[in-house]
Amino acid sequence: MLLKRTHGAGTLRAEHEGQTVTLSGWVRKRRDQGGVIFIDLWDRSGLVQTVFDSSECPAAHAVADQCRGEFVLAVQGLVRLRPAGTQNDKLDTGAVEVRAISAEILNPSKTPPFQLTDERISEEIRLEHRYIDLRRPQMQANLKLRHQVVKACRDTLDSLGFWEVETPCLIRSTPEGARDYVVPSRLYAGKFYALPQSPQLFKQMLQVSGVERYFQIARCFRDEDARADRQPEFTQIDLEMSFVEQEDVFAVVERVISAMWAAAGVELETPFPRLSHHEALDRFGSDKPDMRFGMELKDLGDIFADSELRVFQNALASGGRIRGIAAPGCAGYSRKQIDDLTQLARRFGAGGLVSILVESSGYRSSIQRYLTQEQVDRICERLSAGPGDLILIVADRASVVSEALNRLRLHLGQALGLIDSTSWKFAWILDFPLFEADDSGALSPSHHPFSHPKNPRDVELLETAPTEVIGSVYDLAVNGVEMGSGSIRVHDPRLQLKILELIGISEEKAWERFGFLLHALSYGAPPHGGIALGVDRIVQMLAGEQTIRDVIAFPKTASGIDLMLDCPSELDAAQLKELHLDVVLPAADDPA
Ligand code: ASP
Secondary structure (H helix, E strand, O other): OOOOOOHHHHHHOHHOOEEEEEEEEEEEEEEEEEEEEEEEEEEOOEEEEEEEEEEOOOHHHHHHHOOOOOOEEEEEEEEEEOOOOOOOOOOOOOOOOEEEEEEEEEOOOOOOOOOOOOOOOOOOHHHHHHHOOOHHHHHHHHHHHHHHHHHHHHHHHHHHEEEOOOOOOOOOOEEOOEEEEEEEEOOOOOEEEOOOOHHHHHHHHHHHOOOOEEEEEEEEEOOOOOOOOOOOOOOEEEEEEEEEOHHHHHHHHHHHHHHHHHOOOOOOOOOEEEEEEEHHHHOOOOOOOOOOOOOOOOOHHHOOOOOHHHHHHHHHHOOOEEEEEEEEEOOOOOOHHHHHHHHHHHHOOOOOEEEEEEEEEEEEOOHHHHOHHHHHHHHHHHHOOOOOOOOEEEOOOHHHHHHHHHHHHHHHHHHHHOOOOOOEEEEEOOEEEEEEOOOOOOOEEEOOOEEEEOOOHHHHHHOOOOHHHHHHHEEEEEOOEEEEEEEOOOHHHHHHHHHHOOOOOOOOHHHHHHHHEEEEEEEEOOOEEEEEEEEHHHHHHOOOOOOHHHHHHOOOOOOOOOOOEEEOOOEEEHHHOOOOOOOOOOOOOOOO
């Protein structure tokens, strides 16, 4: 390399006029006008026009003549103001150009598989050639933003006395929640490591070790079924603190989140509002409510207490709910539009949807003959609705009513343009039940089995009414997205055994699977708690990207494939043998 870079291509301005500079970068665009060749030279700092004039500098022109798209080129030249009328306002460097004195091709390039200036390249091609895709300005901006946001997080935690500690990636398989990815051991035939679903137990043990304030930008792995915007590996800001209550965790996280948003140029107001899990479901039908708009859910059960409508009677008799929302200005909705809303409600479990179109002269409803004007008036009052509005009611099991109305609310919020896409509405969601029960009554932890019951009364309820136990468990939600979750942890080994037993892990099994944790808790574990925040999602939201893949340098597809590496892939026979593995493929007709 003869020419050594002195400036970034994107940094040149009018004030550099008259300077001799050396640039190195990629040929983004080349226009040959006979004796003069123009090359837009790009590097990470931006792009500038370089000019190779055969009458000024025939040697440099000869080099430019050989250049093609994405060749790597070094250019030494003189910065000149562009001639009047040829400035380019769209470019930061648009006032100047660099007139080449000498040039050197550092490496040629094959013709790229897509035009880097093209906005509509298929994602498959982009992912297969990710190293080129990442040269596009949008992807460069995302990588840079991610760096800045994560750095702000690190710096803030450092300033608050947190230590960054790495925890292992090869660990013991302790499946709960999602499936583990496992790694066969060559040295120990028939034995396996697992990749961590999160550093949860390590960060707890670091508290036993007296680290007091731990964090890690941690890679986590979960072998779940593919879902559109989920990755098999993802990054969390994982943190844990000793001698704290949940408010102490919130205060730290509010500082961290504010710094991360500030790094992206957004100022946030803290503290974030706190909503109990119960209140969130009650008002929004969701434990990650989008609070950028109203349309809150209201209970209408009392208004329909004497209704003759069978669905209402059944819902109330079986302990279900009748609840509704009001969509402003939608009283003119057509039959087809109401049918579409009904389909949406059905998709999320509702048996049907009751609609009332409120007009100044009365109302029209799908249950016209079961309604009285007085009932409609009371509903309108409760929902703050009036003529011109559309009321939607679902009667069913409480969870179905919440989910269906939540989906309708989100859909209508979007469709009616009620959501201010520039605003950030954070909320802490608190007081989750410690357990969820399935239809058979079997309990599973609402988050994970290491969370502490909230109050002494909740500890007592473990014995008598575990489904009523509230946990010191919290989520951070923003704009309808769950951004993180955490809890105050169990630090008493007997209580930990009790909670494991309630979710069906006997004492013997508990010692077998979590013996290291139970031992650690027995040797002076301080009270502690923490949280994990999803980095990929945070950067995606800050970048305004539609998919999480656009803020991950080398993501997998929605179906978990790495198109660049072409994996998962097979192992050859020698490798399998060394790992003591036999592969049994499912038969063609076996659904597994
Ligand atoms: N380990 C939990 C998770 O990954 C978060 C936490 O409780 O800190 O979801």
